[in-house]
Structures are given as structure tokens and as C-alpha cells.
Amino acid sequence: MLRYTLLRVLGAIPTLLLVIVLAFLLVHAAPGGPFDDERVLPADVEANIEIAYHLDEALPKQLLRYLGGLVRGDLGPSYRYRDRTVSDLIGAAFPLSLTLGAMAMALAIVVGVSAGTVAALQQGSYLDRTVMAFSMTGISVPVFVVAPVLVLFFAVKLQWLPAGWSSSTGASRMVLPVITLALPQIAYIARLTRASMIDVLGRDFVRTARAQGLGTLTIIRLHALKPAMLPVLSYMGPAIAAILTGSVVVEEIFGIPGVGQHFIRGALNRDYTLVLGIVVFYAALIVLLNLIVDVLYGAIDPRVRYR
Amino acid sequence: MSLLDNRMIRVSGGILLTIAVCALAGPWISPHDYLTTDFDRQLMPPTMTDAQIFGTDDLGRDLFVRTMLGIRVTLLVAVVASAVSLVIGVAYGAIAGFVGGRVDAAMMRFVDTLYALPFIFFVILLMVVFERNFLLIFVAIGAVNWLDMARIVRGQTLSLREREFVDAARLTGVGTARILLRHIAPNLIGIVVVYVTLTIPQAILVESFLSFLGLGVQEPQTSLGALVDAGVNQMEGASWSLLIPAGLLALILLCFNFLGDGLRDFFDVRHTN
Numbered sequence: 001m002l003r004y005t006l007l008r009v010l011g012a013i014p015t016l017l018l019v020i021v022l023a024f025l026l027v028h029a030a031p032g033g034p035f036d037d038e039r040v041l042p043a044d045v046e047a048n049i050e051i052a053y054h055l056d057e058a059l060p061k062q063l064l065r066y067l068g069g070l071v072r073g074d075l076g077p078s079y080r081y082r083d084r085t086v087s088d089l090i091g092a093a094f095p096l097s098l099t100l101g102a103m104a105m106a107l108a109i110v111v112g113v114s115a116g117t118v119a120a121l122q123q124g125s126y127l128d129r130t131v132m133a134f135s136m137t138g139i140s141v142p143v144f145v146v147a148p149v150l151v152l153f154f155a156v157k158l159q160w161l162p163a164g165w166s167s168s169t170g171a172s173r174m175v176l177p178v179i180t181l182a183l184p185q186i187a188y189i190a191r192l193t194r195a196s197m198i199d200v201l202g203r204d205f206v207r208t209a210r211a212q213g214l215g216t217l218t219i220i221r222l223h224a225l226k227p228a229m230l231p232v233l234s235y236m237g238p239a240i241a242a243i244l245t246g247s248v249v250v251e252e253i254f255g256i257p258g259v260g261q262h263f264i265r266g267a268l269n270r271d272y273t274l275v276l277g278i279v280v281f282y283a284a285l286i287v288l289l290n291l292i293v294d295v296l297y298g299a300i301d302p303r304v305r306y307r
Numbered sequence: 308m309s310l311l312d313n314r315m316i317r318v319s320g321g322i323l324l325t326i327a328v329c330a331l332a333g334p335w336i337s338p339h340d341y342l343t344t345d346f347d348r349q350l351m352p353p354t355m356t357d358a359q360i361f362g363t364d365d366l367g368r369d370l371f372v373r374t375m376l377g378i379r380v381t382l383l384v385a386v387v388a389s390a391v392s393l394v395i396g397v398a399y400g401a402i403a404g405f406v407g408g409r410v411d412a413a414m415m416r417f418v419d420t421l422y423a424l425p426f427i428f429f430v431i432l433l434m435v436v437f438e439r440n441f442l443l444i445f446v447a448i449g450a451v452n453w454l455d456m457a458r459i460v461r462g463q464t465l466s467l468r469e470r471e472f473v474d475a476a477r478l479t480g481v482g483t484a485r486i487l488l489r490h491i492a493p494n495l496i497g498i499v500v501v502y503v504t505l506t507i508p509q510a511i512l513v514e515s516f517l518s519f520l521g522l523g524v525q526e527p528q529t530s531l532g533a534l535v536d537a538g539v540n541q542m543e544g545a546s547w548s549l550l551i552p553a554g555l556l557a558l559i560l561l562c563f564n565f566l567g568d569g570l571r572d573f574f575d576v577r578h579t580n
Contacts, residue, residue, distance in 0.1 A: 140560040
């Protein structure tokens, strides 16, 4: 297990490095300087700015400086918010994004696994087909379509829930964003659970358990759930990436001051260091969470350790 | 058994075809164009008079024509981007699968590494850094979506490689490139068709996502994503300007996914027979 974990950790490092270097080079390949589109500056002022941001150095040296900063958790200064560093901006916004994402993920796992299991138990029934039709819709329809339509019905027409993000609305302002983020993941997880549950329920050990007189719920709880969860567990990596992507849209639509909103503002304002910092931060987060999922998978299913 | 015996393929294919025909013919039949603003007719709800069946937007532009134009752009991006990912994915996968051994292992390790990247963020980064033009959208989306295709094609090639007809071709002195093109490639068509159908909705998703964020297709041009974005800003007074493009986008994505599923069933049946 230790060997497996170490190999996984070592495998994640080149991925992370590739992301950082690729993103860094992409940003520095941008035609023109980051301060070009403002009023024209005197040449000596511009030279001073370039020195201040180390833009006068050779590219490899800048890259090394950036990597060195990363090790210390320093993502450099923001080009637009002059008095704040990128790490500050991300650090201030991340707890909110994390709360939303974690709640959406928890909701998706609970609802998705339950719906998938129920559908598997009643395979071919009306209920099963309803769950699957909903699941196909949830997978196909993008977050930025679901979110405004939900807002239109539940906030504008019915006025049950707040549409925006003001402090006066309390916890109810979390409801629509979390549901929007969770919906596509509920759909995927329900589909995955249904397929693997049908597979597991057909195995010999389930038949044996049934022959011993165990009830359906007991069989699911004691025997079927764990093996059926393996495909769902390996889907957690993509699910995390999808929730991060979705949070960009959800934060924009609901006006939530999280990391995703900084990303969009940064992208539209050409705040290169901020956008680069968020890409690096998200990539590191995804790689790290994937690593945790991999290690967990190895702990639950010993077979993958020896592949 | 013909393709049209499958109800899923028939219905979703029929809807897509209808939408495509409307998108091509609609702007040509309608008396309006996508650019002309009319400040006497801002945010008009859908009406039969004057053929403004989708209403108008906040600048008084005809939303039917704009929506049809948006569908055109969306479908065009999807098809071209899928073609890009098809070429990259098939070439990469076929070579990895056919050569096999260490080359295959290294090539697939690279694909695994790319899988872990948050690609959508890279696409956004690309759009931020470079001028937003159509060509870049095509290439960026195509470059994102070839990984699945490469994996599928590689798996298929790996099993085709061991078949007798490939041995026979090799024994009669046919070169590697020719074996790939004449003997392997035709046998990949079924599975490639299925996965292209499933790549198209992904490409549509990325394009409309970018346009929704204001990073994709730029005004006065439009796409379904940009129309949804405009609709969000007007939804309190003019819900149709959100619901129509959102509904059409959802319908198109749903149909492509159903079509892909149907095609997969169809080709699977043939394989097992």
C-alpha cells in the first residue's frame, strides 16, 4: 500500500509541473504587454513597470522565479488589483467556493447513489425509466442553462428563494447554487450506480446472501453497496473537475464572490497573473483530489495496487 | 436491420435534421435580418404579426433570425471542432494501438496525463491571451476533445492488429502505412461514427460555455450560448428571450446524446451477432 501510494504521488508531480509550465508559457506568449491597452505611458515609466514585475528578464528566468514563488505559496502580484497579491485574492475567495462545492458534491453522492440504487432494484419499471430519463437530461443540459431557468421559476416567478447573493437572505441563498451545481453530478452518479448495482446484484455472492434469507436492504447495505461504489469512486476525479468548472458559471450567475468570479473578471479584464494563478491553483487542486481518490481506490480495492 | 428501425435514432435524428433545416432556411425566409435594430419594438414578446415568432431583444432585433443564426454558428463550431478532434484522435490512437509495446505505453501515459488537466480552464486561458476568433475556438475545442477518441481507437486497433487479415496483408508485403489506411481504418468507422456523435455535444457545450461567459463568439455575431447570456439579463421582463435559446440548446444536446446512444446500441448489436 505504501509503495502504491508513493508511486501515485510521484506520478502526480510531472502532471502538475506540465500544467504550470504550459499555463505559464501560454500567458507569456500573449501578444503585447499586460499594460498595453491603458493610456500610453512614457517609455521610462513603462521600463520601470517592466522591472517591477520582472518582465524584463528572460523567459526561463521568469519561469524559475514563478516556480520558486509557488513553492512558498506566492502566486505573484495581480495586474489589476494593484495592492493585492493573487494568493490573497484566491485565499479570501476560496472558503466560499469550497463550501458550495463540498455541499454540491455531498448532495450529488447522496441523491445520485440512492436514485441509482432504487432504479437498479426496479429495473425496467416506470420509476427506473423516469430516473434514467431525468439522468439523460441532467447530463445533456449545461449548468448555464439550468441555473437561469431555475432562477426564473423559483426566484422570479414563485419567489420562494433569493436569486442573488445578499447577506440578508441567510442560508436560503445557498439552495439554488448548490442544487444547480449538483444536478449534472446527480445524473451521472445515478447512471453509474444503476449500471454497477445491476451488475453486482447479479453476482453469485448476492444470490447466496438471498438464499440465506437476507432482505434486500440488508444485502445492499452489507454486500452490494461497496463493490457497486467502485465505478462511482473512480468518477470522483472528473466530478470534482466538473464541479470546479460549474462553479465558475454558478458564481457568475448568482453573483457569489468566489474564486470562479475572480476567474471570469480576470479573464475579461486581462488580468493575466490572476487568471494564471487560478488555473494553477485549480489544476493543483484537481491533481491533489485525484491523487486522494486514487489512493482511496487502492485502499478499498486491493487488486489495483498490483496492476 | 436498418439504422431507421431504432426509434431513438429516428426521433433524435429527425429533430436535429428539422432544426438544421430551419436554421439554414429560416433567416432566408424571414423578412428580418440579424443586425437591424428597431427601437420602437424592443423586447416584444413572440407574436405572429410580422413573422416575429420568437419576439425581439433589447435592441429590437428579431430573435427568430438571431436564434437561427446562433444555431448555425453552434452547429458549425461543433462539426468543425469534432472533425479536428477526429483527425487528431484517430491518428494518435491508431498509431499507438498499431505500433504497440513501449511506444503505445508512452503515448497512452501522455493521454492519461492530459486527462488530469482542467482543460476548460486552458481553453479560457487561450481565449484570454489571444484575440477571440472563430478559428481559435475550433482548434481549441478540437484539441480538448480528442482524448476519448484516441483511447477508443487505440483499443480497437489493438484487437484488430491481431486479426488474420492483417497478418495476411503483412505476409504479402504490404507496408505499415498502407495496412493502417486500407485494412485498419475501414474497420474503425463504426466506432468512430459513434464517438463523433458523442463528441459533437461536448464541443457544443464548450463553445456555448465560452460564448455564455462572453469569451466566445462576439457581437453582433451570436451563438446559442451568447443568446442564453443575453436572455439571462432580460429574464425578468422578457422570459422568452431566455427560455427559447435555452430550450433549443438543451434539445440539441439531448438529441445528439440520444443519437449517440442509439448508434452505439446499433453498432454493438452488429458486433455481437
